[in-house]
Amino acid sequence: GQQVMQIPQYQHVQEGEDFTTYCNSSTTLSNIQWYKQRPGGHPVFLIQLVKSGEVKKQKRLTFQFGEAKKNSSLHITATQTTDVGTYFCAGPVDSNYQLIWGAGTKLIIKP
Amino acid sequence: ETGVTQSPTHLIKTRGQQVTLRCSSQSGHNTVSWYQQALGQGPQFIFQYYREEENGRGNFPPRFSGLQFPNYSSELNVNALELDDSALYLCASSLGVGGPRNEQFFGPGTRLTVL
Secondary structure (H helix, E strand, C coil), rough: CCCCEEEECCEECCCCCEEEEEEEECCCCCCCCCCEEEECCCCCEEECCCCCCCCCECCCCCECCCCCEEEEEEEECCCCHHHHHEEEEEEECCCCCEECCCCCEEEEEEC | CCCCCEEEEEEEEECCCEEEEEEEHHHHHEEEEEEEEECHHHHHEEEEECCCCEECCCCCCCCCCEEEEECCCEEEECCCHHHHEEEEEEEECCCCCCCHCCEEEECCEEEEECC
16 A cells, blocks of 8 residues: 655754755655654644655745655754654645654754 | 644554544645555555545545545544554645645644554
8 A cells, every 4th residue: 555654763963063864655655744742742844845856845844745745855954843743745645635654753952 | 714724633542443534635626545654664645535425535444434524524444453553643634636736734643552
């Protein structure tokens, strides 16, 4: 069945360092969504990418959708403590737009 | 505009019992999806309701069932609870089932513990 793989599982960074998470689908996606889940919280929608090769920025966050629409990445520049949480990518299954989720990348700021 | 709400917040049940979880969708949203999230994992799709009809189902057994009401609120019912059903159950509402506006808005979740 369709799978969405996300790496790494964890990333430890010093505050101020950059963070990147990668998402790969076994099939072409019509779109990809990114969510953030704070510890003890629920997923919160960040962005949706639709076009091949699309790049979108939200302040320090840069989202990319691959040319083949099978991979995506989220890059955070100069991490802050408020960035702590788990970042998930999710893509629709077939034509019903039900989402299949990656396992998430947990961003941990080193003390 | 009210957000997605879920009840109860926490629940403890014993194996074999039945449970009903409730969700009120965000105002104006006609689609509700239910997810199971085990600790340290991503949400797993259970099923989705669109205008009171089930609109797709994930890899969950029939003892997971649901309803959507005319006001688009929804229930998730789980019969014959098993220990592995212990998880955070998330409800998400969205506008429609596709296109550029199917971003999902999640409720705070119900933490179910099965003993």
